Amino acid sequence: MRYNPFQPNKVVNSAMFVGRLDEIQKIEHYLFQAKSGNSQNFLIEGERGIGKSSLLHYVSTIATNRIPGPGGQKFNFLLLSIDMGGVTKQLDIVRSIARELKSCLSRTQEIRENAKKVFDFLANWEILGVRYHKSSETVDPDDAKDSLVDQLVEISGNQSLGYDGVLILIDEADAPPIEAGLGEFLKSMTERLTRRDCENVIFGLAGLPTTIAKMRATHESSPRIFTILHLEPLESKERKQAIRIGLRIANEKNDRSTSISDDGLEMLADLSEGYPHFIQQFSYCAFEADSDHNIDVDDVRTGAYDENGAIDQLGKKYFSEAYFSKINSDDYRKLLNVMANHGDKWVSRKQLLHESRLKETTINNALSALKQKAIIIVDESRQGFYRLPTRSFAAWINAIKSVGTEADPARLPRITLFSENDGR
Ligand SMILES: Nc1ncnc2c1ncn2[C@@H]1O[C@H](COP(=O)(O)OP(=O)(O)O)[C@@H](O)[C@H]1O
Numbered sequence: 001m002r003y004n005p006f007q008p009n010k011v012v013n014s015a016m017f018v019g020r021l022d023e024i025q026k027i028e029h030y031l032f033q034a035k036s037g038n039s040q041n042f043l044i045e046g047e048r049g050i051g052k053s054s055l056l057h058y059v060s061t062i063a064t065n066r067i068p069g070p071g072g073q074k075f076n077f078l079l080l081s082i083d084m085g086g087v088t089k090q091l092d093i094v095r096s097i098a099r100e101l102k103s104c105l106s107r108t109q110e111i112r113e114n115a116k117k118v119f120d121f122l123a124n125w126e127i128l129g130v131r132y133h134k135s136s137e138t139v140d141p142d143d144a145k146d147s148l149v150d151q152l153v154e155i156s157g158n159q160s161l162g163y164d165g166v167l168i169l170i171d172e173a174d175a176p177p178i179e180a181g182l183g184e185f186l187k188s189m190t191e192r193l194t195r196r197d198c199e200n201v202i203f204g205l206a207g208l209p210t211t212i213a214k215m216r217a218t219h220e221s222s223p224r225i226f227t228i229l230h231l232e233p234l235e236s237k238e239r240k241q242a243i244r245i246g247l248r249i250a251n252e253k254n255d256r257s258t259s260i261s262d263d264g265l266e267m268l269a270d271l272s273e274g275y276p277h278f279i280q281q282f283s284y285c286a287f288e289a290d291s292d293h294n295i296d297v298d299d300v301r302t303g304a305y306d307e308n309g310a311i312d313q314l315g316k317k318y319f320s321e322a323y324f325s326k327i328n329s330d331d332y333r334k335l336l337n338v339m340a341n342h343g344d345k346w347v348s349r350k351q352l353l354h355e356s357r358l359k360e361t362t363i364n365n366a367l368s369a370l371k372q373k374a375i376i377i378v379d380e381s382r383q384g385f386y387r388l389p390t391r392s393f394a395a396w397i398n399a400i401k402s403v404g405t406e407a408d409p410a411r412l413p414r415i416t417l418f419s420e421n422d423g424r
Pocket residue numbers: 007008009010011012013016017018019020046047048049050051052053054055242275276277278280
């Protein structure tokens with residue numbers, strides 16, 4: 001048995017975290033501004049698996065004085081991490097912040113005493129909250145917001161608690177339905193806080209690239225209260241750094257060290273195309289496949305291609321059933337392979353014809369089937385232009401392609417995308 005350091009299924013811990021320096025520096029700056037009395041909210045947006053939750057987690061360690069920021073700043077914010085699960089209306093958002101606030105304030109006897117006023121208020125409020133739940137129509141969300149703002153103002157300005165401010169982190173901000181009015185909620189909360197001269201409470205959100213549009217749908221100008229930080233895939237040297245750090249941590253824990261060959265490292269970095277989730281998954285599986293304490297290209301390939309290997313896992317976790325069990329024609333595969341060379345950029349039908357060398361009727365059939373299954377996106381403004389929905393989907397197809405061409409052909413049908421069994 002060996003300890004495998006790679007973490008494909010959870011938020012990365014601070015020791016394994018790589019890259020994102022630019023974003024972290026910016027957020028360190030916002031924290032500093034808030035501490036000095038000029039609040040600045042931020043939204044981290046990016047595809048699934050790009051590392052939004054991990055970045056939020058890293059930020060939370062800086063904000064709560066567990067590690068200093070890259071610029072050497074130390075902070076002591078009260079951190080409220082809010083879960084948007086099950087939120088259907090604004091009162092639910094108010095309630096989840098209030099509940100988290102109460103739970104943070106009850107952590108130690110000292111905090112409980114210093115924050116007695118707020119703590120007692122919240123304790124009573126929660127009873128009220130239960131009543132809200134039963135007849136929520138009768139409660140005015142504006143009153144609830146005012147009360148919550150009162151408590152935040154009290155906590156952030158309470159000298160005996162010694163906080164630099166309050167940082168409210170909301171992950172999966174794309175998840176609540178539009179009716180929950182998250183955008184409107186945030187807009188009115190920040191306005192209320194400003195009116196009370198409370199400038200050290202900030203909101204940090206993370207969500208899919210659809211988050212902004214969703215917020216705008218609830219309140220036209222709500223996106224304006226955020227600085228948007230868009231996450232891109234990791235650079236090549238960061239990918240390798242992630243793998244090297246993982247191995248170093250493993251070698252500290254395991255009796256025998258594991259090394260990696262240069263081409264093995266190169267292949268892992270290439271296969272991932274910079275998606276942190278892919279890096280962790282491919283590296284995890286290569287580590288498992290290795291038996292001689294040196295990860296080489298064969299281990300990477302086996303780990304990627306095996307049944308329940310990295311490609312399988314990524315497909316199942318990221319690209320819903322539709323993406324794989326339904327794409328079981330060879331022609332679709334050829335078309336997708338060509339499209340994947342262009343990432344998520346628009347490609348014309350003419351270009352697809354040229355690059356795939358498929359017959360015109362075949363292309364037409366494949367395009368209309370893939371379009372119908374929402375596997376490809378059609379340009380509404382131009383005729384005959386198509387693209388893949390995300391770059392990570394393209395990266396996944398490219399990984400199958402590059403490992404597949406060198407793998408034992410007998411193994412190929414294991415990946416449903418490659419099945420010969422044409423479902424049409
Ligand atoms: N900066 C990073 N360095 C190393 N691994 C990372 C980094 N960011 C994310 N990961 C890894 O990538 C995967 C997806 O990250 P996650 O934060 O859950 O993405 P998202 O929230 O955008 O879906 C996780 O397995 C995590 O361990």
